[in-house]
Every structure is written in structure tokens, then in C-alpha cells.
Amino acid sequence: MSFQIDIFLQPGEVYFGDRDTRIRTLLGSCIAITWWHPQRQIGAMCHYLLPQRPHGHPRGDGPLDGRYAEEAFQLTMRYIQAAGTLPADYQVKMFGGGQMLIAEGGKLPAVGERNIEFGKHWLAQHGFRLSREHLAGHGHRHIVFDVATGDVWVRFRPQQDELPPLPKS
Numbered sequence: 072m073s074f075q076i077d078i079f080l081q082p083g084e085v086y087f088g089d090r091d092t093r094i095r096t097l098l099g100s101c102i103a104i105t106w107w108h109p110q111r112q113i114g115a116m117c118h119y120l121l122p123q124r125p126h127g128h129p130r131g132d133g134p135l136d137g138r139y140a141e142e143a144f145q146l147t148m149r150y151i152q153a154a155g156t157l158p159a160d161y162q163v164k165m166f167g168g169g170q171m172l173i174a175e176g177g178k179l180p181a182v183g184e185r186n187i188e189f190g191k192h193w194l195a196q197h198g199f200r201l202s203r204e205h206l207a208g209h210g211h212r213h214i215v216f217d218v219a220t221g222d223v224w225v226r227f228r229p230q231q232d233e234l235p236p237l238p239k240s
Contacts, residue, residue, distance in 0.1 A: 075091040077092075077093050078093070081096075082101055082138060083138035084118055085143055087113070087151075088113070089113050091218075092218040093215060093218065095214065096213075096214050098166060098169065098213075100120075101168075102190050103117065103166045103167055105216045106199075108160050108161055114216065115147050117144070117147050119138060119139060119143040121139055122186060144194075158199050163199045165203075166206065167206065168184065168187035169183050169230075171209075203223070209230040210228050210229040212225055213226040
């Protein structure tokens with residue numbers, strides 16, 4: 072199938088499109104969420120890096136910043152409301168939250184885990200139900216969302232914990 076609009080979503084971006092749209096992104100500890108309205112064949116994807124702004128960095132009167140889950144969701148809600156649709160009308164899928172760094176003898180702070188927890192809580196609180204998810208683990212994901220069908224393809228690349236030894240010369 073050829074798509075009239077093929078979007079590569081960068082971290083911090085939100086995109087809302089119709090049936091002629093395919094949205095792609097790459098994830099590590101970040102999260103991508105897709106919203107799909109099956110009757111209208113419209114949908115959105117967001118790609119956030121952190122649950123909220125760091126303490127001491129208030130938004131003030133500035134624009135919403137999609138790098139933070141809370142604000143990415145607010146941006147997505149604007150599109151959903153502008154389309155005259157309701158949260159319950161959408162099929163929602165969540166991806167990412169991988170553990171990208173492994174410390175000697177243990178884990179580093181779990182950004183991916185916090186991203187997953189915040190996203191699931193926010194979605195449930197606002198009337199969205201997850202229909203599918205591919206979360207956590209060690210590695211990165213390539214996500215492709217076809218807005219015409221609601222299909223989301225995930226290619227997961229596990230992270231190798233250690234590199235193979237170099238060949239002797």
C-alpha cells in the first residue's frame with residue numbers, strides 16, 4: 072500500500088492523521104502511544120521522553136512540550152476533541168519503555184519503567200483502555216502505525232549486554 076503521508080515522529084512530537092497516513096518512530100526508554108478511531112479511520116501517535124517536566128522547570132505560559140507525557144497527552148486530547156470524538160471511541164496501544172542502560176552489577180534509574188507507569192495511569196484516568204502493548208525489556212523498537220487499518224507493527228531489537236570479543240590479529 073502506498074501512503075500519501077508518511078510521517079517519521081521525532082521524540083517530543085505528536086501527530087494526528089487520517090486513513091492516508093502512516094506514522095513511524097524509534098523507541099528506547101521513550102514511549103509511543105497510538106490512538107485509532109475505527110469508524111472514522113483517524114488516529115494519533117505521540118512520542119514522549121519523560122513523564123513530566125523536571126522540578127524547577129515550570130511551563131508557565133509557554134507552549135505544551137510533547138517531550139513530557141503529561142503535555143503530549145494534552146496535545147493529543149486537543150486533536151481528539153477537535154475531531155468531535157470521545158476517548159472511549161479509540162483503540163489505544165502503548166509501546167516502548169525499554170531499559171537502555173545497564174550498570175555494572177545492576178540497573179540504572181528506570182526511566183522506561185516510570186514512563187510506562189505514568190502513561191498507563193494517565194490513560195486509565197482519562198477513559199482510555201489499552202488494547203495492546205509491547206513494553207519494557209532491554210533494547211529498542213521500531214514502530215509503524217497504519218491509520219487506515221489501526222495496525223501497528225513492532226520490530227524489537229534486543230540489546231546485547233556485552234560485546235563479542237575482538238578477533239586476534
